Amino acid sequence: xxxxxxxxxxxxxxxxxxxxxxxxxxxxxxxxxxxxxxxxxxxxxxxxxxxxxxxxxxxxxxxxxxxxxxxxxxxxxxxxxxxxxxxxxxxxxxxxxxxxxxxxxxxxxxxxxxxxxxxxxxxxxxxxxxxxxxxxxxxxxxxxxxxxxxxxxxxxxxxxxxxxxxxxxxxxxxxxxxxxxxxxxxxxxxxxxxxxxxxxxxxxxxxxxxxxxxxxxxxxxxxxxxxxxxxxxxxxxxxxxxxxxxxxxxxxxxxxxxxxxxxxxxxxxxxxxxxxxxxxxxxxxxxxxxxxxxxxxxxxxxxxxxxxxx
Amino acid sequence: xxxxxxxxxxxxxxxxxxxxxxxxxxxxxxxxxxxxxxxxxxxxxxxxxxxxxxxxxxxxxxxxxxxxxxxxxxxxxxxxxxxxxxxxxxxxxxxxxxxxxxxxxxxxxxxxxxxxxxxxxxxxxxxxxxxxxxxxxxxxxxxxxxxxxxxxxxxxxxxxxxxxxxxxxxxxxxxxxxxxxxxxxxxxxxxxxxxxxxxxxxxxxxxxxxxxxxxxxxxxxxxxxxxxxxxxxxxxxxxxxxxxxxxxxxxxxxxxxxxxxxxxxxxxxxxxxxxxxxxxxxxxxxxxxxxxxxxxxxxxxxxxxxxxxxx
Numbered sequence: 001x002x003x004x005x006x007x008x009x010x011x012x013x014x015x016x017x018x019x020x021x022x023x024x025x026x027x028x029x030x031x032x033x034x035x036x037x038x039x040x041x042x043x044x045x046x047x048x049x050x051x052x053x054x055x056x057x058x059x060x061x062x063x064x065x066x067x068x069x070x071x072x073x074x075x076x077x078x079x080x081x082x083x084x085x086x087x088x089x090x091x092x093x094x095x096x097x098x099x100x101x102x103x104x105x106x107x108x109x110x111x112x113x114x115x116x117x118x119x120x121x122x123x124x125x126x127x128x129x130x131x132x133x134x135x136x137x138x139x140x141x142x143x144x145x146x147x148x149x150x151x152x153x154x155x156x157x158x159x160x161x162x163x164x165x166x167x168x169x170x171x172x173x174x175x176x177x178x179x180x181x182x183x184x185x186x187x188x189x190x191x192x193x194x195x196x197x198x199x200x201x202x203x204x205x206x207x208x209x210x211x212x213x214x215x216x217x218x219x220x221x222x223x224x225x226x227x228x229x230x231x232x233x234x235x236x237x238x239x240x241x242x243x244x245x246x247x248x249x250x251x252x253x254x255x256x257x258x259x260x261x262x263x264x265x266x267x268x269x270x271x272x273x274x275x276x277x278x279x280x281x282x283x284x285x286x287x288x289x290x291x292x293x294x295x296x297x298x299x300x301x302x303x304x305x306x307x308x309x310x
Numbered sequence: 311x312x313x314x315x316x317x318x319x320x321x322x323x324x325x326x327x328x329x330x331x332x333x334x335x336x337x338x339x340x341x342x343x344x345x346x347x348x349x350x351x352x353x354x355x356x357x358x359x360x361x362x363x364x365x366x367x368x369x370x371x372x373x374x375x376x377x378x379x380x381x382x383x384x385x386x387x388x389x390x391x392x393x394x395x396x397x398x399x400x401x402x403x404x405x406x407x408x409x410x411x412x413x414x415x416x417x418x419x420x421x422x423x424x425x426x427x428x429x430x431x432x433x434x435x436x437x438x439x440x441x442x443x444x445x446x447x448x449x450x451x452x453x454x455x456x457x458x459x460x461x462x463x464x465x466x467x468x469x470x471x472x473x474x475x476x477x478x479x480x481x482x483x484x485x486x487x488x489x490x491x492x493x494x495x496x497x498x499x500x501x502x503x504x505x506x507x508x509x510x511x512x513x514x515x516x517x518x519x520x521x522x523x524x525x526x527x528x529x530x531x532x533x534x535x536x537x538x539x540x541x542x543x544x545x546x547x548x549x550x551x552x553x554x555x556x557x558x559x560x561x562x563x564x565x566x567x568x569x570x571x572x573x574x575x576x577x578x579x580x581x582x583x584x585x586x587x588x589x590x591x592x593x594x595x596x597x598x599x600x601x602x603x604x605x606x607x608x609x610x611x612x613x614x615x616x617x618x619x620x621x
Binding site: 114227 | 434534
């Protein structure tokens with residue numbers, strides 16, 4: 001059953017013309033994460049690798065391709081968590097960094113803190129020799145177009161955003177049974193400067209605990225925060241629910257209590273996994289026993305050998 | 311329906327020289343918050359009032375009297391949450407605001423977001439007419455001296471004794487006459503923290519959580535440990551499973567101690583009016599008001615009772 005990696009590229013409504021890129025992106029990232037695991041790498045190495053690839057892929061709302069703030073800037077959030085130690089690292093509202101997930105990992109590994117924000121995160125990045133990148137290199141035409149469109153009065157950025165530009169994330173369990181999660185995002189379209197969503201908030205954007213499992217979430221950030229979605233799903237698993245049932249219970253509760261939609265990828269230390277969502281679609285992929293699994297619409301579950309090209 | 315308010319002024323090895331002021335401070339804050347409840351005010355109004363009182367009190371590490379970061383600046387975090395709707399507002403690393411808890415409430419009520427940080431939070435404050443306060447007026451001589459002293463400590467040594475660090479974050483929880491619960495937490499964070507360090511206080515589920523279905527919690531203690539176990543949400547999960555407020559708090563704090571070697575404290579209130587103030591540090595300044603009776607304590611197992619004078 002082990003190892004396993006599961007990746008998501010955003011929950012919502014992905015327009016047809018973008019779905020091909022989303023699917024090839026998550027599959028590619030999954031392959032990369034799985035290769036790390038098969039090579040003896042840890043679950044933390046695997047999720048960071050998978051999410052790094054998605055950050056570098058302009059089709060996703062993370063790193064390059066991030067949505068813009070209302071002022072037209074890029075501010076990114078990311079989190080990693082190690083299920084063995086409960087160690088965690090996060091960055092919020094960080095600018096001019098190509099891979100926030102890697103900076104989040106450095107926060108965990110090299111500081112005694114769990115989260116650094118904005119200018120503090122940038123200062124830390126400099127001290128670690130992480131290069132600063134020009135903001136322009138992170139902005140795509142598509143992001144700029146959506147930003148302009150949503151500046152119009154009466155626009156509804158939350159609805160406009162759902163799924164089209166997705167937060168990315170991954171969970172994994174390695175051959176030693178250690179679990180980890182990672183999540184990264186540019187946040188909500190046209191957000192206020194300094195807005196922090198669920199992603200860098202432990203228990204919301206992600207959570208990992210070797211005693212139970214790991215979760216990475218995507219969807220309407222404020223709703224995910226209100227129900228601490230990742231932690232909630234793991235509470236259900238602690239009570240004996242399966243990965244699938246726990247994920248569905250968490251998502252259903254978020255929908256009924258705070259009217260929020262989203263998606264999750266979940267794994268337990270035994271290698272059971274699930275990719276579930278209450279939105280119309282979620283681009284996801286998983287790798288286990290040399291098989292690639294993937295889907296986009298509710299109910300879809302395709303498989304092929306991991307060796308087969310995309 | 312019985313209204314209850316509980317406050318804490320920090321869980322750590324509070325030195326004797328600060329003990330009286332800390333206890334007086336939490337007693338005053340509890341009375342202030344409770345008077346809001348007595349007049350029929352909401353749990354949300356009550357926790358905000360109680361925390362504002364402690365932010366204005368320079369003995370606590372929140373608002374006035376906040377600890378300084380490694381650059382000698384003040385960066386404040388706060389959270390407030392409404393158990394009825396699960397609405398929440400938080401600010402992190404905001405500078406030169408006298409009452410971060412009120413700014414957090416404004417984020418909740420006046421924006422479609424839950425959390426704003428740094429410059430964005432300051433811009434928002436300006437946009438709603440909340441005044442910026444000069445750093446000097448927020449920093450006490452005591453904090454400035456402590457900052458200078460700590461610059462010379464070997465970090466490794468301090469790490470081992472996280473319960474010795476000052477953790478005088480403040481917080482309040484309440485249940486009002488309508489059975490609604492709310493929580494609020496506010497802090498200047500760890501002394502000499504890295505610039506931009508965000509602890510547990512503004513993170514929903516860690517520094518605080520409120521849900522009419524189970525209760526409201528505000529936490530204090532070693533922030534990074536509280537985050538790792540999402541302490542507030544953990545306590546409420548035990549209550550959801552039928553544990554009492556006191557048992558849920560004790561179990562969760564013990565777990566935090568054994569799993570991640572972190573010490574801290576929590577105050578809890580449930581919709582039927584059960585409450586608890588629990589800590590695994592040497593001391594925690596706390597106070598609670600219920601039925602015109604004021605309870606308070608500082609040392610473990612200390613519980614002093616005072617009758618509030620009737621108006």
